[in-house]
Amino acid sequence: GAVVSQHPSRVICKSGTSVKIECRSLDFQATTMFWYRQFPKQSLMLMATSNEGSKATYEQGVEKDKFLINHASLTLSTLTVTSAHPEDSSFYICSASAGDVELFFGEGSRLTVL
Amino acid sequence: GQNIDQPTEMTATEGAIVQINCTYQTSGFNGLFWYQQHAGEAPTFLSYNVLDGLEEKGRFSSFLSRSKGYSYLLLKELQMKDSASYLCAARDSNYQLIWGAGTKLIIKP
Numbered sequence: 001g002a003v004v005s006q007h008p009s010r011v012i013c014k015s016g017t018s019v020k021i022e023c024r025s026l027d028f029q030a031t032t033m034f035w036y037r038q039f040p041k042q043s044l045m046l047m048a049t050s051n052e053g054s055k056a057t058y059e060q061g062v063e064k065d066k067f068l069i070n071h072a073s074l075t076l077s078t079l080t081v082t083s084a085h086p087e088d089s090s091f092y093i094c095s096a097s098a099g100d101v102e103l104f105f106g107e108g109s110r111l112t113v114l
Numbered sequence: 115g116q117n118i119d120q121p122t123e124m125t126a127t128e129g130a131i132v133q134i135n136c137t138y139q140t141s142g143f144n145g146l147f148w149y150q151q152h153a154g155e156a157p158t159f160l161s162y163n164v165l166d167g168l169e170e171k172g173r174f175s176s177f178l179s180r181s182k183g184y185s186y187l188l189l190k191e192l193q194m195k196d197s198a199s200y201l202c203a204a205r206d207s208n209y210q211l212i213w214g215a216g217t218k219l220i221i222k223p
Contacts, residue, residue, distance in 0.1 A: 043213045043216050044157070046210075091154075104159070108156040
């Protein structure tokens with residue numbers, strides 16, 4: 001089946017630094033990828049929808065200047081958390097669709113900001 | 115507004131059957147999804163229903179009633195590895211997924 005790879009799986013950084021998370025569709029072309037954030041014991045929260053070759057669509061309340069999304073190719077989308085703070089510590093998950101139904105999720109990236 | 119309701123936590127015994135319910139209210143409807151998520155991992159796809167009725171896939175079955183805005187996930191012959199959170203998500207008229215908070219299923223020997 002379709003595979004989505006996300007890297008890194010875990011990252012620890014100092015407050016004020018920036019962190020980049022990559023999401024790749026390995027065996028299919030994903031015109032649309034989704035970025036989610038998940039806090040402990042809570043459901044997925046959609047942050048933004050990333051479309052190849054165009055600007056991402058951010059959900060209400062998500063700072064586009066803080067969470068930079070780039071979808072440069074049909075197989076790669078990146079999320080950069082700029083000037084990270086401890087409250088940005090969370091589990092970030094990307095997903096992509098190979099068709100109309102199934103969403104394939106990356107393995108997730110656990111970000112810890114010290 | 116749009117909303118998904120599912121129980122926060124359920125407990126069941128190994129080898130038994132458990133039913134996880136989900137009710138939804140969305141602007142339009144384009145399908146109901148169930149995902150399994152183990153702690154610290156990303157969700158994995160379990161099922162998709164867009165028409166009324168029961169879809170069976172091995173030990174897992176999913177049911178949908180569009181008129182009632184209701185779905186359930188049925189897990190049979192429970193195994194310890196089924197301990198996880200189960201997420202219900204409904205797709206609205208804009209094809210956006212509305213996620214439930216998830217049901218944590220605890221399996222006891």
